Amino acid sequence: MSDTQEKKQFVEDLTDQADDFSRWYLEVVRKAQLADYTPVRGSMVIRPYGYGIWEHMQRLLDRRIKATGHENAYFPLLIPESLLQLEADHVEGFAPECAWVTEGGREKLEERYAIRPTSEAIIGHLYSRWIESYRDLPVLLNQWCNVMRWEKVTRPFLRTSEFLWQEGHTAHATEPEAREEVLRMLEVYREFIETELAIPVYAGKKSDAERFAGADETYTVEGLMRDGKALQCGTSHHLGQHFAKVFDITYQDEQGKRQHVWQTSWGMTTRMIGALIMVHGDDQGLRLPPNVAPVQAVVVPIWRKDEDKAAVRAFVDRVKQMVGDVVRLKIDDRDQYSPGWKYNEYEMRGVPLRLEVGPKDVASQAVMTVRRDTRAKESVPLAALATRLPALLADIQASLFQQAEEFRSQNTTLAGSKAEVIAHFEADRRGFVAAPWDGSASYEAEVKEKTGATLRCVPFDLSRFGSLERPGHRVALFARSY
Amino acid sequence: MSDTQEKKQFVEDLTDQADDFSRWYLEVVRKAQLADYTPVRGSMVIRPYGYGIWEHMQRLLDRRIKATGHENAYFPLLIPESLLQLEADHVEGFAPECAWVTEGGREKLEERYAIRPTSEAIIGHLYSRWIESYRDLPVLLNQWCNVMRWEKVTRPFLRTSEFLWQEGHTAHATEPEAREEVLRMLEVYREFIETELAIPVYAGKKSDAERFAGADETYTVEGLMRDGKALQCGTSHHLGQHFAKVFDITYQDEQGKRQHVWQTSWGMTTRMIGALIMVHGDDQGLRLPPNVAPVQAVVVPIWRKDEDKAAVRAFVDRVKQMVGDVVRLKIDDRDQYSPGWKYNEYEMRGVPLRLEVGPKDVASQAVMTVRRDTRAKESVPLAALATRLPALLADIQASLFQQAEEFRSQNTTLAGSKAEVIAHFEADRRGFVAAPWDGSASYEAEVKEKTGATLRCVPFDLSRFGSLERPGHRVALFARSY
Numbered sequence: 001m002s003d004t005q006e007k008k009q010f011v012e013d014l015t016d017q018a019d020d021f022s023r024w025y026l027e028v029v030r031k032a033q034l035a036d037y038t039p040v041r042g043s044m045v046i047r048p049y050g051y052g053i054w055e056h057m058q059r060l061l062d063r064r065i066k067a068t069g070h071e072n073a074y075f076p077l078l079i080p081e082s083l084l085q086l087e088a089d090h091v092e093g094f095a096p097e098c099a100w101v102t103e104g105g106r107e108k109l110e111e112r113y114a115i116r117p118t119s120e121a122i123i124g125h126l127y128s129r130w131i132e133s134y135r136d137l138p139v140l141l142n143q144w145c146n147v148m149r150w151e152k153v154t155r156p157f158l159r160t161s162e163f164l165w166q167e168g169h170t171a172h173a174t175e176p177e178a179r180e181e182v183l184r185m186l187e188v189y190r191e192f193i194e195t196e197l198a199i200p201v202y203a204g205k206k207s208d209a210e211r212f213a214g215a216d217e218t219y220t221v222e223g224l225m226r227d228g229k230a231l232q233c234g235t236s237h238h239l240g241q242h243f244a245k246v247f248d249i250t251y252q253d254e255q256g257k258r259q260h261v262w263q264t265s266w267g268m269t270t271r272m273i274g275a276l277i278m279v280h281g282d283d284q285g286l287r288l289p290p291n292v293a294p295v296q297a298v299v300v301p302i303w304r305k306d307e308d309k310a311a312v313r314a315f316v317d318r319v320k321q322m323v324g325d326v327v328r329l330k331i332d333d334r335d336q337y338s339p340g341w342k343y344n345e346y347e348m349r350g351v352p353l354r355l356e357v358g359p360k361d362v363a364s365q366a367v368m369t370v371r372r373d374t375r376a377k378e379s380v381p382l383a384a385l386a387t388r389l390p391a392l393l394a395d396i397q398a399s400l401f402q403q404a405e406e407f408r409s410q411n412t413t414l415a416g417s418k419a420e421v422i423a424h425f426e427a428d429r430r431g432f433v434a435a436p437w438d439g440s441a442s443y444e445a446e447v448k449e450k451t452g453a454t455l456r457c458v459p460f461d462l463s464r465f466g467s468l469e470r471p472g473h474r475v476a477l478f479a480r481s482y
Numbered sequence: 483m484s485d486t487q488e489k490k491q492f493v494e495d496l497t498d499q500a501d502d503f504s505r506w507y508l509e510v511v512r513k514a515q516l517a518d519y520t521p522v523r524g525s526m527v528i529r530p531y532g533y534g535i536w537e538h539m540q541r542l543l544d545r546r547i548k549a550t551g552h553e554n555a556y557f558p559l560l561i562p563e564s565l566l567q568l569e570a571d572h573v574e575g576f577a578p579e580c581a582w583v584t585e586g587g588r589e590k591l592e593e594r595y596a597i598r599p600t601s602e603a604i605i606g607h608l609y610s611r612w613i614e615s616y617r618d619l620p621v622l623l624n625q626w627c628n629v630m631r632w633e634k635v636t637r638p639f640l641r642t643s644e645f646l647w648q649e650g651h652t653a654h655a656t657e658p659e660a661r662e663e664v665l666r667m668l669e670v671y672r673e674f675i676e677t678e679l680a681i682p683v684y685a686g687k688k689s690d691a692e693r694f695a696g697a698d699e700t701y702t703v704e705g706l707m708r709d710g711k712a713l714q715c716g717t718s719h720h721l722g723q724h725f726a727k728v729f730d731i732t733y734q735d736e737q738g739k740r741q742h743v744w745q746t747s748w749g750m751t752t753r754m755i756g757a758l759i760m761v762h763g764d765d766q767g768l769r770l771p772p773n774v775a776p777v778q779a780v781v782v783p784i785w786r787k788d789e790d791k792a793a794v795r796a797f798v799d800r801v802k803q804m805v806g807d808v809v810r811l812k813i814d815d816r817d818q819y820s821p822g823w824k825y826n827e828y829e830m831r832g833v834p835l836r837l838e839v840g841p842k843d844v845a846s847q848a849v850m851t852v853r854r855d856t857r858a859k860e861s862v863p864l865a866a867l868a869t870r871l872p873a874l875l876a877d878i879q880a881s882l883f884q885q886a887e888e889f890r891s892q893n894t895t896l897a898g899s900k901a902e903v904i905a906h907f908e909a910d911r912r913g914f915v916a917a918p919w920d921g922s923a924s925y926e927a928e929v930k931e932k933t934g935a936t937l938r939c940v941p942f943d944l945s946r947f948g949s950l951e952r953p954g955h956r957v958a959l960f961a962r963s964y
Contacts, residue, residue, distance in 0.1 A: 038607075072530065073528060076522040078525060096587055100584065100585040104582070122520065122522070129518070161586075
């Protein structure tokens with residue numbers, strides 16, 4: 001089979017985004033070997049390439065979580081039903097989606113255990129034992145773990161029964177300190193997602209209807225996927241004293257008086273791998289931001305005659321020596337696949353840079369670089385590789401952000417009234433719609449009922465929405481969402 | 483309360499190892515804030531200080547797992563009962579200790595799911611789908627995750643229903659390649675445990691009675707705790723074709739013929755935190771090897787007069803600037819505790835180096851260093867800190883290993899016969915006993931029944947046991963164990 005035939009077949013295999021975005025998504029997940037289905041209802045396996053992305057996300061976010069003073073810990077997977085039931089809103093929100101352990105060893109248990117859907121309850125119980133004095137505050141903990149929410153309709157990364165995440169849980173002496181923490185961690189998410197994942201997000205506050213079960217207030221960062229749907233990318237909750245009161249988490253203040261603590265929680269999940277796919281992907285497959293790409297540059301050696309092989313290989317070794325420490329490099333010297341087949345495979349997998357090394361490149365002591373995002377080619381002399389490759393990667397990172405930002409800008413519509421919001425979505429137009437909102441639940445409910453769009457957030461930054469400000473109203477962003 | 487009174491009270495609180503090792507262990511776990519009990523049967527919470535140790539272990543072991551060609555992935559937490567039942571020995575070994583999920587959402591499930599006690603079954607199922615050709619082999623995957631084995635009697639880190647571990651799972655074209663992998667990963671464990679945890683281990687093969695449920699052969703590294711009991715520190719299993727046959731994991735070889743793969747699995751767990759405590763701890767508490775200590779050096783500022791405070795603080799800032807990047811440093815400038823109280827606290831927590839900074843030190847532009855292992859003091863000039871502290875830490879790391887090695891050497895007894903083995907343990911003597919073993923299960927069973935000691939392994943390295951070699955016998959190591 002010729003290169004051209006191979007290429008055609010490989011690309012034909014992938015559905016166009018415009019034809020069926022949902023099918024395109026599922027095909028990319030499978031073809032790029034990010035994840036696979038399993039015989040466990042609603043659970044996926046995250047394959048090494050997908051998990052590699054997650055490891056980079058973890059590394060880059062964990063660094064920020066620690067830099068803001070938090071430490072990691074590990075709390076139990078199982079939560080006794082009686083603990084989960086203490087906070088009324090919380091149990092109402094989560095109990096219907098719990099998986100329940102009812103047997104252990106060969107015995108039926110006296111009390112059911114939920115596999116954690118989130119850990120406020122078990123952590124609240126322990127904080128009540130650990131916190132005694134104002135000197136013990138603030139408590140700033142985070143955990144990386146698996147959680148489970150029994151889902152009927154699932155989609156890899158976006159909605160699965162089991163998923164991976166980090167959940168931060170903090171306790172503070174005063175309400176203002178807790179509020180500051182909530183906003184600090186929302187800002188950590190915004191900066192992490194925009195810097196490392198190249199996804200622009202709107203940061204803001206959720207409406208009462210959309211807030212976390214058991215929280216006073218929920219804040220969110222919302223991204224826009226290429227099919228025009230919004231995706232919640234991370235949330236930060238001001239828990240107030242709800243859990244402190246039911247779990248009796250108190251401290252003695254400087255005057256010797258017992259006070260309840262103020263709490264926050266905040267989380268980000270493997271769902272963000274889905275966001276990466278849907279924000280940056282194109283009709284050839286994934287396009288990964290270099291900062292989280294498991295492979296930043298793939299070297300494809302090329303020879304037609306056997307006598308070229310040794311020289312090409314030796315040159316590839318030199319390339320590896322020059323840049324192996326500054327760039328995450330993979331060398332694909334498999335004999336059974338043609339260069340053209342490999343080009344398509346790494347485009348599908350979204351590797352930011354391809355480095356072609358053939359006899360001509362060896363002769364000119366240079367490497368032909370091909371960008372995944374623009375397909376722009378540039379011959380880079382061997383001696384310049386160690387500085388030019390990182391610069392190219394930084395440029396790709398910036399360019400992906402800019403493209404996503406332009407897409408979001410083109411797909412954020414200003415509407416002057418509720419009627420315009422409804423008309424937008426009824427006309428099957430997509431993206432975010434910003435509109436003045438009177439703060440009522442009935443407004444939200446009407447939009448949702450008529451169009452399926454929900455209130456994503458009341459954004460902090462009004463610089464683009466100044467024209468929508470009305471007395472007695474806030475600007476809100478609506479969108480259909482995942 | 484004076485420093486002396488405080489000190490006395492703090493130290494009096496900790497049971498002596500010689501009086502009650504088990505109680506000493508539990509007290510250290512709680513007082514050093516490594517872990518705590520929870521209302522979930524058999525589950526503990528790993529507190530930040532304990533989890534910090536685990537994070538360093540993960541980082542240092544993960545690096546070695548990747549350097550030997552493995553990639554990380556993530557497989558489902560839940561395993562359908564029907565999958566677990568496919569391999570007869572495996573289900574017999576694990577089913578009695580499984581926690582079972584029987585309800586999801588509001589529905590009773592048609593089939594029970596086990597929370598993974600280990601992942602051979604679910605991974606075997608997926609390998610059967612992923613592996614088609616010899617070109618797909620070897621498959622070299624690892625996962626870091628939580629597992630659960632329903633335990634009746636638990637002890638923090640050593641035996642809990644839920645624990646954290648890594649489990650490697652590989653598939654190979656041939657038996658020799660699988661065997662090579664099994665021994666390669668056992669050597670990775672040995673080198674990691676000795677280098678980073680400063681724990682000397684005997685590497686060897688388990689007897690048939692002690693091998694993993696579903697394996698052909700199990701290899702182990704065994705450490706010796708300060709109470710004379712052995713602890714299994716890591717295992718590597720040659721799975722043969724047991725799982726390949728029941729899960730139908732086959733590949734087409736170069737001749738186009740279908741073959742079953744050969745598999746291995748290998749794991750190391752949070753139990754190693756328990757090993758660190760029990761190998762290096764003393765009557766003042768923990769002693770952490772610097773390579774995995776969350777805090778390698780703690781700075782305690784000292785002043786008696788308020789006018790000294792500013793100068794001491796400024797000097798501490800300079801210390802931080804000089805060594806903050808080369809040593810994991812903590813500065814404890816809490817006003818409410820005296821220096822003496824802090825000394826005891828960091829001894830309890832096993833911080834390898836204490837740096838005292840008082841007015842005299844400021845005057846001489848030096849820092850008084852105190853080693854946790856030997857309590858040796860040394861004044862180090864500020865300008866020399868960045869080279870001297872890492873050297874001191876390396877010396878502590880080496881010294882802890884040497885002490886553990888000497889203890890093990892003193893507590894490894896050579897016995898010429900089964901009768902001598904039995905006599906040793908019946909006299910309530912401790913440690914490892916090396917003896918010629920005829921390879922029979924009855925020998926093992928008799929020792930176990932009469933003394934409670936088990937055959938820990940048939941060691942690879944016979945340099946210390948040459949005198950025990952007999953025709954038709956192997957040298958085996960026996961010990962009471964955790």
